[in-house]
Each structure stands twice: as C-alpha cells, then as structure tokens.
Amino acid sequence: MKSVSRVILLLAAAAFLTALTSSCDRPETSRTGFSPVATDTMRMAALRQAAIQGGLRRAAALEIPTDPERVAVGRLIFESRAMSINGEISCRDCHLDKFGSADGLPNAIGVGGEGEGRERMESDGRILPRNALPFWGRGGKGFDTFFWDGKVQKKDDVVASQYGEHSPSDDPLVVAVHLPSVELREMVEDTIEIRETVVSEDVGAANTIQSELAKRFASDTDIGPLLGSAYDRDASKISFAEIADALAQFIRHEFRLRPTRLERFVFDRGPITEAELAGGVLFYGRGRCVSCHNGPYFSDLDFHAVAFPQAGFGKNGFGIDEGRYNVTLDPRDRFLFRTAPLHNVTQTAPYSHSGSITSLKDAIIAHFDPLRLVDTNSMDVRQRSDLYARLGPAALEPLPTALRDEEVDQLVAFLAMLEFSSDGN
Ligand code: HEC
Ligand code: HEC
Structure with a gap:
C-alpha cells in the first residue's frame, strides 16, 4: 500500500x-x-x-510453453464446424482475427448464423445474451478467471465451474474450452429433441455430446491421425480431454501476449x-x-x-x-x-x-x-x-x-x- x-x-x-x-x-x-x-x-x-x-x-514472462503439434491440431479443431453437434458452427465463426479474436457484434450470434461480423445480423442465427470475448493473454500465467461472470475460476488450486467436483482439468482454460460445444444457441441448436435429451448445464448430457464429438474428430481423415500422433495414442482412443487440451494449447499459443x-x-x-x-x-x-x-x-x-x-x-x-x-x-x-x-x-x-x-x-x-x-x-x-x-x-x-x-x-x-x-x- x-x-x-x-x-x-x-x-x-x-x-x-x-x-x-x-x-x-x-x-x-x-x-x-x-x-x-x-x-x-x-x-x-x-x-x-x-x-x-x-x-x-x-x-x-507470462508465457506458458505449448507443444507445436498439439497447437497445430488445435487450430484445425478450432476452425472445424464438426465441433458443433448439429449446428454447423465453428469456434472461429465467433472468434475472428479481423475483430481482434471476438466477432465485432454487440451480442454474439450462434447456430444458424451465417457470414462474419454485421452480415451475421442479417442471418437467422440464434442470438446469445452476451458480447463475445477476445482471447489475448487468456492462456498466460496467472490468468485464472474466465467469462464475463467468472463461471470458470481457479481459486486455491481448485477450478470452480458447472462441473462441480468433477472438474475435467485443473487448468481453467481447458475447463473453459469445454463449455461452448454444449451451450444451447451457441453451438447447439435449441430444438425440442435437444431440449429433451440435453440441458446445457447438465454434466451427463454434456459428456454425451462431447464423446460424440471426440469420435467424430478421431475418425476424421485429416484430424484423427494428427490427434493420434500429437497425443501419442491410437486415434480410436482419443477422448474429449485431448480435443479440449488441443483447443487450449492453440488459444494459449496463438493469442499469447x-x-x-x-x-x-x-x-x-x-x-x-x-x-x-x-x-x-x-x-x-x-x-x-x-x-x-x-x-x-x-x-x-x-x-x-x-x-x-x-x-x-x-x-x-x-x-x-x-x-x-x-x-x-x-x-x-x-x-x-x-x-x-x-x-x-x-x-x-x-x-x-x-x-x-x-x-x-x-x-x-x-x-x-x-x-x-x-x-x-x-x-x-x-x-x-x-x-x-x-x-x-x-x-x-x-x-x-x-x-x-x-x-x-x-x-x-x-x-x-x-x-x-x-x-x-
Ligand atoms: C456463437 C458465438 C460463439 C462461438 C461459436 C464460440 N464462442 Fe467463445 N465466446 C462467445 C461469447 C459470447 C463469449 C462470452 C460469454 C460469457 O462470458 O458469458 C465467449 C467466451 C469464450 C471464452 C472465455 C474468454 C474469457 O475472456 O474468459 C473462451 C475461452 C471461448 N469463448 C472459447 C471458445 C471455443 C474454444 C469455442 C469453440 C469450441 C468457442 N468459444 C465458440 C461466443 C462464441
Ligand atoms: C471499479 C473498477 C473499475 C474501474 C475503476 C475502471 N474500470 Fe473499466 N471496467 C471495469 C469492469 C468491471 C468492466 C466490464 C463491465 C461490463 O462489461 O459490464 C470494465 C470495462 C472497461 C472497458 C471496456 C472493455 C471491453 O472489452 O468491453 C474499458 C475500455 C475500460 N473498462 C477502461 C477503463 C478506464 C480507461 C478506466 C479509468 C478511467 C477504467 N476502466 C476504470 C471495471 C473498472
């Protein structure tokens, strides 16, 4: 003081x-x-x-080292629309280089949206309640609180999130990248079928979607072998943990300060x-x-x-x-x-x-x-x-x-x- x-x-x-x-x-x-x-x-x-x-x-001084092979496959996953179970949307659709890794829109536009920036407002996409966040420094040392309301936060070595005691990782960025793929309107179409089987806050349902996504990437002819080699295992053994890790490594490297x-x-x-x-x-x-x-x-x-x-x-x-x-x-x-x-x-x-x-x-x-x-x-x-x-x-x-x-x-x-x-x- x-x-x-x-x-x-x-x-x-x-x-x-x-x-x-x-x-x-x-x-x-x-x-x-x-x-x-x-x-x-x-x-x-x-x-x-x-x-x-x-x-x-x-x-x-803030940089956390990453693995180039994992970063490279993370980039492909980040840009792939296969990341969305039914909505044909990729992480890249809302986190674009030309808008400083956000989307240039007041409220983000999710599944059903088309085009970039303002063009998306003309499309029929589902509107989200918040402004997309940029990524600068998000993977750096000590950056431990994610989203506008801190719904993922590491405190006293524990990552608090909607996963409760079953945190998928002790790296808060890895936990944060787990969420978009199971968020209704963001990457999941809000249909009656989905409502009946999936509620975005429900961890069991999230796991179902994510193991489906992992299977998809593991059998993808481009991404599957790269994942297998980056994580040193047979592509058929790839789980969502590796997908999330690759996404986090990409963000950590690409958007480092x-x-x-x-x-x-x-x-x-x-x-x-x-x-x-x-x-x-x-x-x-x-x-x-x-x-x-x-x-x-x-x-x-x-x-x-x-x-x-x-x-x-x-x-x-x-x-x-x-x-x-x-x-x-x-x-x-x-x-x-x-x-x-x-x-x-x-x-x-x-x-x-x-x-x-x-x-x-x-x-x-x-x-x-x-x-x-x-x-x-x-x-x-x-x-x-x-x-x-x-x-x-x-x-x-x-x-x-x-x-x-x-x-x-x-x-x-x-x-x-x-x-x-x-x-x-
Ligand atoms: C429909 C647009 C949209 C898509 C698609 C999207 N995001 Fe986001 N992203 C957002 C919005 C909006 C926020 C802020 C939400 C909040 O804080 O409530 C956000 C926040 C984040 C954050 C937190 C950043 C911070 O500063 O705390 C991370 C990490 C993130 N997104 C990663 C991803 C990843 C990885 C994907 C793909 C799996 C993805 N996003 C797909 C709109 C999107
Ligand atoms: C009491 C704490 C506090 C102080 C003091 C403060 N800010 Fe902020 N600032 C915030 C918070 C919290 C937000 C986000 C609020 C929200 O979005 O509802 C914010 C948002 C911003 C933003 C918008 C960034 C974005 O990405 O949306 C800018 C720019 C900014 N502050 C600059 C400043 C400047 C310059 C000053 C000094 C004149 C200042 N702030 C003083 C807490 C503060």
Missing part, C-alpha cells in the same frame, strides 16, 4: 507541474515520440514506476507521445483505472459494477443481466462483471458485457457518466428500473469522477499503447 500511495503522490506532483507549465508551447507530438521538456521527463519516470507497480510485466509499445516504453526506454503520456498519468492517477485494471492483464480478474447500458435480452431475460450473481447466487454480486482485460482493446469493439457501446471513448465515459449514453425518456419503466438497480452498486465502486472529453481522448491514446499484432507488433 505504501508504495502505491508514493506513486500516486508522484503522479499528483507530475500532474501539478504539468498544470503549471501547460501554458508553455508544447513540442509537436508524433507517433514516434516527442522531445520532452523537464517536467515531461519526470512524468515519464512516474509513469514507468506506476506501470510496474500496477503489475505490468514483459509479455515473455506480445510486446506492446507500453512494454517498450517502460522497460526499454521506447518512445511515447504527449497524449499517451497524459493518458498514462490519468490511468494510474486521477482516473483511478488501475484500481481495477491492474496486474499483467490490466484486470484484477475480480468482479465490479460499471453501469454500462444494457443491450439485447440479457442473460436473465427482459433485458437484464445480473452478471456474477448468476454464478454465486449471492445478492451482493448482482450486476458485477469481470474487469475487462485491456490488451488490443482498440480492436475489439463493441464493448461491455452486452456489447452496447461502439466506441472506446464511450466505454470509458460509461464508468463515470453512464446517463450520458442512454436516452432515459425513450426507455420503458422496466428498463429504467434496471438502470437504477445497476447505478447503485456502481456508486460504491472506486470509479473515476468527472473526466473532461480531452482527458478521455488521452486515455484512449494510452490504451492504444496496449496494441500488438500477432506477427510481433
């Missing part, structure tokens, strides 16, 4: 000096950096220290623009972003309330999503969601658990001025009462107070420092 307050003091001092000198002519900014005056040098030092204190690590401009600035004295520097000082200082967006993934992997507008019918129906409460049934968890990790966040619009926000700027504004983003007069009384209910818990959070538009722009510039591309930047 002591060192955190020291950093906040340093940042406050830096902000004060900026205010004093802000009437001076500022050097021209550019993507490649700017020529700092003395106070900027101090702000840069403060930002470097705050970022390290806030949990920034080099991407390479790479060095960002922030990493280069902090650890290698790389360049920074004036707007990025101002945004960084806000992120770790007065903007209070670091109180939740901390650690190597810019998320405390814990649950908080931000009164984002709600879009779509919501996990709990009638346009309501009670978030973490769905997992714990503890009333104190109503409307809490996992703090969003922020790598490549510039590429994963729309934002929030229901994808209700299209711009990064508005996603930040939602934290301190959510009413600016909704037209309360055009809402019906039910929607308004849901909004009041969500404003309550948000008011208890350490959220930033009023930030000016120009400051929000600076925060956007800072968040762009967390970009990287899979081929190294």
Whole structure:
C-alpha cells in the first residue's frame, strides 16, 4: 500500500507541474515520440514506476510453453464446424482475427448464423445474451478467471465451474474450452429433441455430446491421425480431454501476449507521445483505472459494477443481466462483471458485457457518466428500473469522477499503447 500511495503522490506532483507549465508551447507530438521538456521527463519516470507497480510485466514472462503439434491440431479443431453437434458452427465463426479474436457484434450470434461480423445480423442465427470475448493473454500465467461472470475460476488450486467436483482439468482454460460445444444457441441448436435429451448445464448430457464429438474428430481423415500422433495414442482412443487440451494449447499459443509499445516504453526506454503520456498519468492517477485494471492483464480478474447500458435480452431475460450473481447466487454480486482485460482493446469493439457501446471513448465515459449514453425518456419503466438497480452498486465502486472529453481522448491514446499484432507488433 505504501508504495502505491508514493506513486500516486508522484503522479499528483507530475500532474501539478504539468498544470503549471501547460501554458508553455508544447513540442509537436508524433507517433514516434516527442522531445520532452523537464517536467515531461519526470512524468515519464512516474509513469514507468506506476506501470510496474500496477503489475505490468514483459509479455515473455507470462508465457506458458505449448507443444507445436498439439497447437497445430488445435487450430484445425478450432476452425472445424464438426465441433458443433448439429449446428454447423465453428469456434472461429465467433472468434475472428479481423475483430481482434471476438466477432465485432454487440451480442454474439450462434447456430444458424451465417457470414462474419454485421452480415451475421442479417442471418437467422440464434442470438446469445452476451458480447463475445477476445482471447489475448487468456492462456498466460496467472490468468485464472474466465467469462464475463467468472463461471470458470481457479481459486486455491481448485477450478470452480458447472462441473462441480468433477472438474475435467485443473487448468481453467481447458475447463473453459469445454463449455461452448454444449451451450444451447451457441453451438447447439435449441430444438425440442435437444431440449429433451440435453440441458446445457447438465454434466451427463454434456459428456454425451462431447464423446460424440471426440469420435467424430478421431475418425476424421485429416484430424484423427494428427490427434493420434500429437497425443501419442491410437486415434480410436482419443477422448474429449485431448480435443479440449488441443483447443487450449492453440488459444494459449496463438493469442499469447506480445510486446506492446507500453512494454517498450517502460522497460526499454521506447518512445511515447504527449497524449499517451497524459493518458498514462490519468490511468494510474486521477482516473483511478488501475484500481481495477491492474496486474499483467490490466484486470484484477475480480468482479465490479460499471453501469454500462444494457443491450439485447440479457442473460436473465427482459433485458437484464445480473452478471456474477448468476454464478454465486449471492445478492451482493448482482450486476458485477469481470474487469475487462485491456490488451488490443482498440480492436475489439463493441464493448461491455452486452456489447452496447461502439466506441472506446464511450466505454470509458460509461464508468463515470453512464446517463450520458442512454436516452432515459425513450426507455420503458422496466428498463429504467434496471438502470437504477445497476447505478447503485456502481456508486460504491472506486470509479473515476468527472473526466473532461480531452482527458478521455488521452486515455484512449494510452490504451492504444496496449496494441500488438500477432506477427510481433
Ligand atoms: C456463437 C458465438 C460463439 C462461438 C461459436 C464460440 N464462442 Fe467463445 N465466446 C462467445 C461469447 C459470447 C463469449 C462470452 C460469454 C460469457 O462470458 O458469458 C465467449 C467466451 C469464450 C471464452 C472465455 C474468454 C474469457 O475472456 O474468459 C473462451 C475461452 C471461448 N469463448 C472459447 C471458445 C471455443 C474454444 C469455442 C469453440 C469450441 C468457442 N468459444 C465458440 C461466443 C462464441
Ligand atoms: C471499479 C473498477 C473499475 C474501474 C475503476 C475502471 N474500470 Fe473499466 N471496467 C471495469 C469492469 C468491471 C468492466 C466490464 C463491465 C461490463 O462489461 O459490464 C470494465 C470495462 C472497461 C472497458 C471496456 C472493455 C471491453 O472489452 O468491453 C474499458 C475500455 C475500460 N473498462 C477502461 C477503463 C478506464 C480507461 C478506466 C479509468 C478511467 C477504467 N476502466 C476504470 C471495471 C473498472
């Protein structure tokens, strides 16, 4: 705590000096950096220290090694529509490279959907209640909480999930990749036959679907032999455990974090623009972003309330999503969601658990001025009462107070420092 307050003091001092000198002519900014005056040098030092204190690590330090053969077969499974028991949909249909490994849609569109991004909205696909999540860093060291409501979470060495005591793995990513293939509307068509034999939360039914999928992949002429060789067993002995492991290895490798401009600035004295520097000082200082967006993934992997507008019918129906409460049934968890990790966040619009926000700027504004983003007069009384209910818990959070538009722009510039591309930047 002591060192955190020291950093906040340093940042406050830096902000004060900026205010004093802000009437001076500022050097021209550019993507490649700017020529700092003395106070900027101090702000840069403060930002470097705050970022390290806030949990920034080099991407390479977070990597968990994978096996290339398993990654390669995992990629084929990820892209195969055979992964869906009756719905002709693959993981790739909702987790696309061009949308930063999400789908570019507010609410994901599952079985029956066709095309990519907006095109899917024209098709007859089943709509899911939540925004698809991107994968950056999901397989890295210490990333142990999955989905918007943390329905898969490793704590004290135990993975909690709908599998209860029969967790299929002690690796939470492996458990997480078990779920989509048995989720109704996502990869399973919601028909009467399926309803009668399968309920998505029922582990026995899930096992039936998954052993069928495993048989399918084992007898696939391309994938079967590759699985057999990657897991060193006869293809006929392949079970869903190997399928899930291969999917997890693929995600872990493909979406591992790479060095960002922030990493280069902090650890290698790389360049920074004036707007990025101002945004960084806000992120770790007065903007209070670091109180939740901390650690190597810019998320405390814990649950908080931000009164984002709600879009779509919501996990709990009638346009309501009670978030973490769905997992714990503890009333104190109503409307809490996992703090969003922020790598490549510039590429994963729309934002929030229901994808209700299209711009990064508005996603930040939602934290301190959510009413600016909704037209309360055009809402019906039910929607308004849901909004009041969500404003309550948000008011208890350490959220930033009023930030000016120009400051929000600076925060956007800072968040762009967390970009990287899979081929190294
Ligand atoms: C119909 C679209 C769709 C398909 C198909 C799909 N996903 Fe997703 N994925 C989502 C949505 C929506 C979420 C967020 C759900 C939530 O948190 O409630 C998500 C979340 C995830 C997460 C959690 C990421 C995190 O940050 O915690 C993982 C892992 C994942 N999907 C893997 C897969 C795999 C593996 C497949 C294929 C077996 C797959 N998905 C197929 C839409 C999809
Ligand atoms: C009290 C904890 C908390 C604080 C403080 C906080 N956030 Fe968040 N942030 C969250 C949570 C929780 C979400 C996801 C909420 C949801 O979807 O309902 C989120 C979502 C976001 C998103 C959307 C990302 C996405 O993928 O949908 C952005 C961008 C963001 N925060 C940036 C910021 C910035 C910048 C600040 C500082 C001005 C900040 N946050 C302060 C908790 C916090």
